Each structure stands twice: as structure tokens, then as C-alpha cells.
Amino acid sequence: MKICLTLVLSCVVVLAGTLWVHGQENEDDGEALTGLYARAAVLADGETGRILWGKNEDEPMAMASTTKIMTCLIALENGNLSDTVEISDYAASMPDVQLDAIAGDHFRLEDLLYALMLESDNDAAVAIAEHVGGSVEGFAEMMNARADELGCSHTRFVTPNGLDAEGHCTTAAELAKIASEAIKNETFVKIINTASHSFPNLEGNRQYQVNNKDSFLQMMDGAFGIKTGFTADAGYCFVGALNRDGRLYISVVLGSGWPPNKSYKWKDTVNLMNYGIDNYEKRAIGSDGLDAGILTVSGGCREEVALRADCHKMEMLMGTEEKGEVCVVKDLSKEAPIAAGTQVGWVYYKINGKIVESFPICTMEEVDKKSYGFCLEEMFRRWLTF
Template sequence: MQKLLSSIIYSICLILLSLAYINDTKDFLSNFAPFCTTGNIKPVPPQTITPESLGITASSTEPSNMYSKAYCLVDADSNRILASKDEDMKLPMASTTKIMTCIIALENGDMGSIVTASQNAASMPDVQLNMKAGERFILQDLLYSLMLESHNDTAVAIAEHIGGSVEGFAKLMNLKAEELGLGSTHFVTPNGLDADEHYTTAYELCCIASYAIQNEDFMNIVQTPSHQFSNYDGTRAYSVNNKDAFLTSYNGAIGIKTGFTGNAGYCFCGAARRDNVTLVSSVLACGWPPNKGYKWSDTRKLMDYGFKGHAQAAVTPKNPLPAITVSDGKEASVPVKRTSTESFNVLISKDDIITVSYELPEKLSAPVRSGDIIGYENYTINDGLYMSIPIVASKTIDKTDSRYFANILVRMFFANY
């Protein structure tokens, strides 16, 4: 039966093709696919958007004479790198680890739950809350101890409470890193004490921080000047104070975390916001004692460069898109559209170049369904991909069949008589 049907379709096509050489018939058939022509549909060439066309004049010289072994500055909205040195080098990150510890606790823990300190937690080296084995706390209070004074015993108590063990909690941390697309970050401890295979990069630490500062509860904690609490049984009182000097010394600073170990050196991951622009920076291996202030100096240089040398501009997707040829379809081409035509902001300097390029096929095969993603409109800034907007078919094109060709024959017959 299938062979018979195929033979019928083939015969109909031969009839129509032969009739196409008769002028009147040819004109008639030109109204139908596949006999009509779509003309020469040209691919869309790449286009350049200059900062000047967007009104951007900001410019600055990238920081020099930095103390950090590796550093990075990103636009927090896109994680686009604005300045960096060895940003992909795997390095220990000390207590900046606790940014991820806090986020895992906020996302997986009950803030009102009771945390019981184990002997393992109580045995952690300085810096400590000096909790005692068996002592009980409310989880929310411990997050202030974790982030304001960077207590190592608190980090382990939180990890054991939520993950069942330090190892179980580390799995949660690594799963989150994988979820965030961080391929050069690996956690072993919740407090950042030196350990083999415990590392991140300057860039990926910025990505972790960019994610964390989207959490309102996280921001409330890291911006708190001080916090007082008691253990659950009310037998001991505690007071913790924010050790992040950047928070009160830099215009627009919003946190977030310092760190130091013998292997990692001084580390800091900071964030600042001005005029709807949020920047995140990280400095790793930024000196050893007694050079405690190097991390602040490097961070200010990065932030100054970001704010003084860049400005926001709105880009609106508006270039016309061509129809795409469709083979074996009931129409010869399909119109396409973007999934979004809304303007989006870019943070750039006058030296940056935005390029718009297109990933579109020369031809599609029917059937094509309305809403099918058929390509992308890509926006790159310099050499880095900034955004991809999906391009979809805006209507359905069904595949030709015997009924379609039979209908053309019938219409052609009545058109002539």
C-alpha cells in the first residue's frame, strides 16, 4: 500500500513538472510550493554596534601594580569579565569558601532549626565562636557567626547539621558549583581551611558571589554590622561583629567576605553597587602577613576601574530577519522572529565593540512547527559571547503529500475551465 501511494505521489509530481513547461500552467503553478521561487534569500551579515552609537564615552586604564596572584572583576548582571589576571588559575580561597557555605545553608536549611555542636566542630582551629560540644544554637544565629566573624567551628556545625557530615555537605557545595557551571571549583571543607583538592579560580569565585548576592537573606546577613544572640538553652551569650572593612570604607560597597590561610594568603571577594551597576571582584593570594591591607588596595583599584571606565547602555534587537527556505513544504519559506525584542543593558567602555551575528540555516525541511527554535541572534562584546536570543519559526509549514498535489491539480483544472 505504501509503495502504491508513493508511486501515485511520484506520478502526480511528474505530471505537474511537465505541465510547468506550459506557460499558462507554469504561471499558475508558481503560486504553489515547490514550484514557486523564494528569490535569493541572503544570509544576514554580522553587524557592529559601536559604543559611540550608544552614547558611551567612559574609559579608564586597567589597574596596574596589583599585589594579587590572581584577580578578577565582573559585571554581576552578566558575569562578563571587565578586568582580570590569571582568572582561571586554580587556587585555595580560604574563608571566601563560606560564601558557598552560607548559600547552601540558606537554600537547604530551616532557619529556626536547632544545631547541636559536635566534638569535631568544637575542635576547629581559630577563628572560633568557641562553641562547646553538645551546645545548641539556632541555625539563623550561626549564619551571622559564619559570615561576620568567619568562625571555623560554626562552619563545621552548620555543615554537619545540613549535610549529615562535612563530606555530605561538601557534596552539596560541589553540586551547586556544578549547577552554576563552575568547572574549576571544588570544595572539601565548609570553612576554607587548607585541604588538598579545595580550590576555585578568581573568576569562578566572582560567579559564586554574583549568585549569592541575589539572595535577599544572604545580603541582610553580610551587611549587618553586629549581631547578638544566645545559645538555645540561654546559658551563654554571644556577640559577633562584621570584619569586612570594605563595607564601610568604599562608596557603594555591599560586602561580602574576607579570607586567610597559610596556603591561600589574604583573599577577598567584594561587591559594590552604584546607579544600578553592580560589580563583583575577587583577589586571591593577595599577600601574606604583615601585608593585611593589600587586599583592600587591590579591591579598590578594581572597583574604581569598573565604575569610572564603564557605563550602561541599552541595546534593542531590531535588525530585520530573513525568511528561511523550506524544502518539501506546502509553503516555500517560513517567516521567523526573535523570542524577545526587549532592550537589554550592557556595561561597556568606549573601547569595547559589540558584534551581532546570526546562526541560521540556509534551508529547513518540512514539517516546521510554529515556535521551533531554528537559530540564534548572538551578541558578543569583544571576543566574548554576551547574549544569545533564540530565533523561532513564526508559523507552521506542513510537509507536502499526495492530497496537497491532488488539490493543486483540481484547482488547476477548474482554473482552465
């Protein structure tokens, strides 16, 4: 039998797991964000991943060069910055935007990552993919595996540069999740905040300079990324990141206009970020450690066992009308034998009734099943104390 105990508000038994959840519903707060040009948009808590506001956020769409966020992350996680990367004929054949690298030339992986993220060079993306993944197809498999790890079930990568391809898509919500993961990498953040980067090919006969095309870096205090994109299918796209007074926001806009409306993505991003700044503040939920009580044991050498929940206090962005709660869902009893560390429930942190974090409740010690020998010993002990 299970019991659900609520420490702030009443709640019901819920499913286990940590989910990316929505904040206030669009119909409640959409008035504050009317006029967005983007076909799909998201504002998310960059630390917890909770979606604070969304528009068509679960609709699969093309995402153009915002793809390169995952390309860079995979390269950083699986390559070495000092690696030597050769430019293949196929990489050199990529359409604009290009580094204009010559087939057969060699570069440090680190330098190509700057070309990838600052100028969005498509030839650099393919060269990186071939080096890290063995081929574009192999690298796409790595990208998709990483997306699956993050729970991005509607995201599929076909190319490392985001050029339009059948089946290459994501959602605004899942792209925010990928971006939130990427900015945990310090080297990634260093790259996307670099204004310009100069480097030679390793042959030493050509010099290159790449400049950061992210205008959002100069638009708002605390802006630190992340990536622009454009293709005919995707339209103008942008993933932004902003840290203001300890509040970390991720924004995504997909299909934010087509030529000549290149500035729409910036207007949408500023509107999203200002909405977050004006309407969300950090508030604490939960505590460091929680008395999870005991579990009644039947058929065991002991009648009960203590439980532990290794939870901790968290600070999350919440709207003024949002409420946090802690919900404990656990077994009341269990039959022996029970191993130490057996999971018997969950502690859920919830905002407006939706799970934002979860922690397992486990037994602190093992409980053996009653045996014939144990019963004799118990009878003898009681006889001695009679």
C-alpha cells in the first residue's frame, strides 16, 4: 500500500520521474507576450529546465544552425581541443556560410569550434562531425543518442550544420533543454561569448578570423549567448541565454520571420527575456534532508526499518501566483526480505501541481526474512527475560 503525504498543499499520488514542465498556462499570461513573430517560442528556467512560457513549444520544426549547439556539445564531450582535423572534399563543398577552408588542410578542433559557433561555418561543422563521429552519419547517431539521453523524443538530427534535410527537426521546448545542457559546459560558454578569434591552418600558410554574429550579446545586460540560425524551411531562429541577478533564462524562437525581417528574432528574444525578468523570481522549495519515516515490515526479523530521502533545498524561478509543494509518495508496508537501499517511494517537488524534481526514498538497512533459527532464538530470548 502507498501513502501520499503533502507538506504544503494537498496532492494526489503521481508518477515517478523528473519532468520538464510548464509554468503558467499560455491563456493566463499570453496577453503579456502578444505580438511575437515566431511560429514557436519558449522561455525556460535555465537551471531547472522548467518551461515558464511557451507558444507551439511541442511542435516539431526545422531549426537551422541552432543545430550547432548540439554539434559543439558532442565535440566537446567526445573530442580533444588539441585534436588535428582534416578538411575533406565533402566538408569543403558545403554552401555558405563557410570558413572557406581548403580540402586537405588541417586545423585544431578548438579553432573549428570557434568557426562553428561564432560565424556558423557549415564546412567547419562537417569537418568536426567527420573527425569526431567518423562520418556525418556516425556523428548524427551520436547527436541523436545524446538527445535521447536528455529526453528529447521529438528531436532528430540528420546534419551537423542544420541545413534543411528530411526528418531534421526539434521543438522549441526540446531545443531549450539541449541549450540548458550545453551551457553547463564551461568551454562551450567561453566559446559563445568570444567576440572574435584568429587562427591559422596547421600548414601555416593561411590565416583566418571569425567574428561573433550574436547581436543579442549587446542588447541586454547579462546576455551570454547562444546561437542564430536561418534556412528557407526554418526561417530566422535564435536560442538565447541571459543571467540577471542570479536568474538564468533560456529563450528559443523558431520561424521568427523570413527575409527581409532579419530583426524579428531579436525583438522576440528581448520580449521573452523581459517577460521573464518582470514576472519570475527565485523562491526556495524543499529542504536539505527529509524525515521519510519508517516502513512496516511483515515476515521479517524486524517489524520496521528507517527510510531516507536524500533531497535538498532548491531555488526555482516562480511566478508571483505560483505555489510550491513537497509531496511524499511511499509504501506503508513491505514483506521481507528487504535489501538496504531498496527504493520504496519518492519525494516530489511540485509547482502548481506539476512535478519539477524528484528524489527516491530508500531503506537505510536490510531486513532478513524470518527463519526457523531466528524464531527459536527469539523464543529463547523471551523465555530468558520472562
